[in-house]
Amino acid sequence: MAKRLPVFFHEEQLLYQPLYEYAFGEKINHPETSHRAESILASLIEQEDDFEVIEPEVFPLAAIKEIHNSRMIKAIQAATSLPPEKTFYPSVFPYHRDKSRLNPDNIHHAGAFCFDNGTPLNATTYSAAAWSAADAAMAACLVREKKAGVSYALCRPPGHHASKDLFGGYCYFNNAAIAANRLRKVYPKVCIIDIDFHHGNGTQVLFERNPNVLVVSLHGDPNEFYPYFTGFDSEVGSGAGKGFNLNIPLPKATDGDEYLKQLKDKAMKAIKDFQAEALVISAGFDTYVGDPIGSFTLQTPDFYRLGEALVSLKLPTVIVQEGGYEEMSLGRNVRTFLEPFLDRV
Numbered sequence: 001m002a003k004r005l006p007v008f009f010h011e012e013q014l015l016y017q018p019l020y021e022y023a024f025g026e027k028i029n030h031p032e033t034s035h036r037a038e039s040i041l042a043s044l045i046e047q048e049d050d051f052e053v054i055e056p057e058v059f060p061l062a063a064i065k066e067i068h069n070s071r072m073i074k075a076i077q078a079a080t081s082l083p084p085e086k087t088f089y090p091s092v093f094p095y096h097r098d099k100s101r102l103n104p105d106n107i108h109h110a111g112a113f114c115f116d117n118g119t120p121l122n123a124t125t126y127s128a129a130a131w132s133a134a135d136a137a138m139a140a141c142l143v144r145e146k147k148a149g150v151s152y153a154l155c156r157p158p159g160h161h162a163s164k165d166l167f168g169g170y171c172y173f174n175n176a177a178i179a180a181n182r183l184r185k186v187y188p189k190v191c192i193i194d195i196d197f198h199h200g201n202g203t204q205v206l207f208e209r210n211p212n213v214l215v216v217s218l219h220g221d222p223n224e225f226y227p228y229f230t231g232f233d234s235e236v237g238s239g240a241g242k243g244f245n246l247n248i249p250l251p252k253a254t255d256g257d258e259y260l261k262q263l264k265d266k267a268m269k270a271i272k273d274f275q276a277e278a279l280v281i282s283a284g285f286d287t288y289v290g291d292p293i294g295s296f297t298l299q300t301p302d303f304y305r306l307g308e309a310l311v312s313l314k315l316p317t318v319i320v321q322e323g324g325y326e327e328m329s330l331g332r333n334v335r336t337f338l339e340p341f342l343d344r345v
């Protein structure tokens with residue numbers, strides 16, 4: 001039997017269950033549910049000849065600390081002492097994030113480490129986010145040690161909106177950045193390609209000054225879509241990192257054909273020119289036509305084409321789960337995307 005594609009996932013990721021958020025003042029069911037992970041897991045387990053689910057063992061505080069500042073980590077940790085029924089929604093944000101006045105142990109200061117009000121904290125957030133980060137760290141180590149050519153981290157909660165000192169956009173720890181950092185110890189030139197519907201603002205800012213990490217993101221035009229303030233094509237990196245950040249904003253209703261064209265002509269061209277030695281894919285599936293918060297029109301077979309295109313780069317690859325909120329199809333879409341990678345395990 002051929003080798004199976006390693007899938008990293010920890011049961012404790014399911015215990016965090018945010019119920020609602022206030023999206024522009026309107027109370028909605030929280031899109032980032034634990035059912036998302038269950039949908040993916042069920043779909044992969046159904047094909048157990050192809051996928052092997054592995055539980056990370058080591059609590060990844062060291063890996064998280066490589067990316068995030070200790071106050072921000074503390075702020076998320078502080079919520080572990082909330083009563084089990086209580087969820088805190090950061091809703092007051094400081095005018096100046098002046099370090100000296102901040103007390104990360106005070107939950108009312110969580111807004112100093114956060115940039116939106118849709119990313120709540122409760123007693124289970126920290127362990128779910130930490131195990132999610134562990135998935136990414138373990139998946140990267142396996143590829144780094146050449147025990148697999150490709151691995152998949154079933155990260156939930158997602159990570160690409162989180163930066164060094166801010167969580168937000170349903171993200172707490174930047175799983176893709178953690179994977180990239182791990183890979184960099186063996187592969188000096190790493191590319192992170194972000195195919196989530198939303199601009200990966202956290203990933204961009206973490207690496208924008210770094211010429212050895214190329215960050216490429218295709219996403220809904222920020223003039224119209226979250227995170228609004230970043231994701232424009234004028235953001236090309238800064239200092240020594242100038243030229244190593246590529247944003248490809250796309251209009252609403254972008255379909256699979258157009259998306260594939262942009263991916264091949266712009267994103268993959270940049271990755272080849274950069275001569276990346278390893279690849280991290282921030283894999284969001286909120287580009288799907290049925291997604292409740294995305295506005296592209298990709299169909300399930302388009303995810304196969306996307307996987308096929310990225311496989312053709314022939315790079316050691318870590319696939320990190322990001323968004324995707326249509327729970328019924330999410331598992332199938334993820335599995336469809338992973339299929340072309342099965343030959344490269």
Ligand code: Q9C
Nearest residue numbers: 022023024118158169170323
């Ligand atoms: N509270 C990812 O796909 N919507 N994040 C906020 C205002 C945020 C999506 C609405 C969407 C974040 C990983």
Ligand code: ZN
Nearest residue numbers: 196197198323
């Ligand atoms: Zn998204």
